[in-house]
Amino acid sequence: MRILFVHPHGSNWMGAGNDITAIFNLMPPLGMLSIAAFLEARGMEVEIIDCYGTGHRGQGLVDEIVRRRPDAVGFSCTTSSFLEGYALAEGLKERLPDTPVIFGGAHACSVGVSLLDRFPAIDYLVLGEGEQTLYELAAASFRNVEKIPGVGYRRDGVGTLSAARELIADLDTLPFPAYHRLPDFPRRYALPLFSYPKAPNTSVISSRGCPYQCSYCDRSVFSRGFRFNSPEYIVEHLAYLNRDFGIRHVFFYDDLFTADRGRVARFCQLKEAQRLPVTYNCIARLEHVDAELLALLKRSGCWQVNFGIESGDPEVIKKHRKYYGLDEVQTKLAMVRRAGMRVKGLFMLGLPGESEESIRRTIDYALMLPLDEINVTKFTPFPGAPIYRDIRAQGEFDENWPLMNCMNFVFVPTGMSRDQLEGLYNEFIRRFYRRTRIHWGYTQMLWKSPGSILRFLRHLPEILAFEMKQRW
Structure with a gap:
């Protein structure tokens, strides 16, 4: 077959x-x-x-x-x-x-x-x-x-x-992904610009599922359970990528890489002991972070930690995910910076219940945080997310599947307009990145992430052409 x-x-x-x-x-x-x-x-x-x-x-x-x-x-x-x-x-x-x-x-x-x-x-x-x-x-x-x-x-x-399929209980029984079946791996593939110190690089998933119930997350593939690879499996996976493909940096694309404290600690200890020449980024939840864990991450080669912050308005957060105090967010992010790692904040605009005032609170809040970089997505109500069930009662929803990629405002909350959302989105990006501290951070990429600079320069004509089209 x-x-x-x-x-x-x-x-x-x-x-x-x-x-x-x-x-x-x-x-x-x-x-x-x-x-x-x-x-x-x-x-x-x-x-x-x-x-x-x-x-x-x-x-x-x-x-x-x-x-x-x-x-x-x-x-x-x-x-x-x-x-x-x-x-x-x-x-x-x-x-x-x-x-x-x-x-x-x-x-x-x-x-x-x-x-x-x-x-x-x-x-x-x-x-x-x-x-x-x-x-x-x-x-x-x-x-x-x-x-x-x-x-x-x-x-x-x-x-x-036919019938529901039981989840795979032991993820260590799965072979490593068939990277070798991609004809130009890893040369053709790369992580986001300025998010890695070394190339070639790639992404890895070491767990499946999530026990949390954020309103906007689709859990239809892996459900709400949380299963993960053992630390030994993960280290062997990284060693395989390094040995067979020359990979020098990975991004753990897990929703909850830091969820199991014992697993993360053991992974860090094993990786540090083996002196594996692969650095990494991961996504963490703020409640998992403390000084001891951050020291382990740093010593084992963690370069950047990403956090889902989503909003700077407490009422919006309470409506859509487990609440975490906004003052505590600032404290935890500062701890990551002091530990010597970059910090990326993940935000979402256009959630049900948002207004221009709440989005402006998010923008102002993001500018106060010790972030090196942000990613701002446009809320998209996917069919498998809890919020999808009554989304049309909370605003205008254009269920145009090709545009449902978190890069288009297919949903507009009650009381807002699509033009208003687009304007606030552009303002968020502009105000965050047009700051001296951020400019200096990217200047440092000349020696911190030289591969990103070379890639950026190689594609500069296409980037400039796109910018010109956007202006016109």
Whole structure:
């Protein structure tokens, strides 16, 4: 059995102009790579087309899939890439009507089997963790699918779920992702500009799930449980990336890298003892942070810690996530800086209940914090998030899937306008980055992150061209 995995590009920008996001940030499709490695370890042939890395799109991509003549094709799609993936599936079905087409990923898991009632070119859905489900589907040659948990299929023409798939209890039983199936890894891939000291670099996921209940988070793939790789597995994973691909820095893309204190401490001790030449970034929750943990992170090679702050308005935070005192945020971030690591703050604008006044409080608050960098997303109500259920009662929602990528205001809270949100977003970015302290921080990147500077200069013509288009 030979399975071809396709990771469609979709819309990853703001609905107009050239998409230049790959210049700033291009990470490998880790979920797809994990499933591919699982199948490969059990004797199946796998191929991967990552459209972000190859540039394949449209009819040319259909031609390429047909040329390879796979036994089955699996698409992994976000909400914004789903319709592009489906257009490819339709083109494929016209050319290879007997080839099974399977869809998985965040959008399939959040919407569920109703997709089969609306999109006839899809034969099966893989819902939840995909490794064991897709293997069993392929091993059974797509027969008796109703007996395989985690499969969406049609019964009497209606989308139906076979049964819920149990979560993988021990993540250490999974092989490392099939990075080797990406034709230009790691050269083609890179973490966000100025977020790493060394290249080549990549991302790693060492846990699945989250026990928290933020209103805006989609947990439909891994659910609310929290499972993780052992410290020994993680260190071996980093050693493999360093040995086989020359990786010198990784970003732990886990929602809760620091959730289990014992795991993090053991990882730091092992990594420090082995003198593994790989630095890293991670995402932490403020309640997990203290001086002892930060010292461990720093000694083991942590370069940057990211924190989800979201808003500077206490009432907005209380409505959407576990509340954490705003004064304490400032104290914890200062501790990270004193420990010798960079600090990045993650914010979100346009949440239900926000107003111009609350967003301005967020902007003013962010300017007070000891942050080196920020990332500001535009709130997007994804189908699997708790807030999606009554989102239309809280404002105007344009459920245009290709634009649902956290880069467009598809939702406008009651009492606000889209133009108002865009203006506040631009003001936030402008006021944060047009400060002497931030400019000096980026000047230091000449010696702290020389690879970022070289990458920036290499793509300067494209960046300037985009800036000119935005102004006009």
